[in-house]
């Protein structure tokens with residue numbers, strides 16, 4: 001077991017009735033990594049995020065996150081993580097400061113809200129209603145919400161969907177700065193170009209299984225057909241063109 005890893009998954013499975021959404025998945029995520037998950041709709045990415053964040057317990061296998069055994073003590077993880085989800089749109093009617101205050105109230109671990117707003121360039125908008133901000137500022141607000149409890153791990157499920165190119169760039173710049181602060185980020189996205197550019201490693205899922213996991217450049221160079229892009233990686237591993245290869 002690698003002691004620098006914050007996530008250790010060993011043959012983790014989860015099923016919904018007869019549907020095996022996650023099958024025998026094994027991988028590790030190191031502290032301070034940006035770790036990406038890609039795969040087709042229904043491949044099991046969101047279910048895996050739910051397992052990693054303690055919202056679901058594994059049916060089989062061993063899963064340790066930030067030192068906690070997720071089958072027995074998943075509830076203890078809550079204070080140490082944060083999750084981006086669409087529910088953050090509930091803050092639309094609040095001001096930026098009220099939104100951050102509200103989310104901070106859900107945790108006992110706190111960080112300085114003024115410092116967070118400064119870090120995200122939100123100080124001039126502290127008293128503005130979130131709904132009236134530009135898409136980029138709203139997204140920055142949701143990322144600021146994701147660190148109000150000073151989490152060790154941040155889970156992001158398709159956070160940049162619908163953002164324009166410049167706003168996406170700003171978003172990833174903030175993620176990189178969080179990574180430099182030692183935060184671990186696990187992100188699900190269908191934007192392969194972004195994932196290639198910004199993730200330290202990417203896990204590829206197909207039908208609930210991990211079929212590849214490596215640095216983006218190594219995933220690309222691993223292709224037997226000599227593909228040059230993440231799209232080729234996706235077609236080979238996630239879609240299973242030419243049969244794909246299981247890890």
Ligand SMILES: Nc1ncnc2c1ncn2[C@@H]1O[C@H](COP(=O)(O)OP(=O)(O)OP(=O)(O)O)[C@@H](O)[C@H]1O
Pocket residue numbers: 016019020021039040041042043044045046047048
């Ligand atoms: N709450 C649930 N109850 C029953 N089946 C579910 C539930 N959530 C997901 N599933 C099923 O589990 C499988 C994996 O779904 P999941 O949402 O994890 O995939 P995904 O890779 O995140 O897909 P997407 O890219 O569409 O979000 C799918 O077959 C899905 O229909």
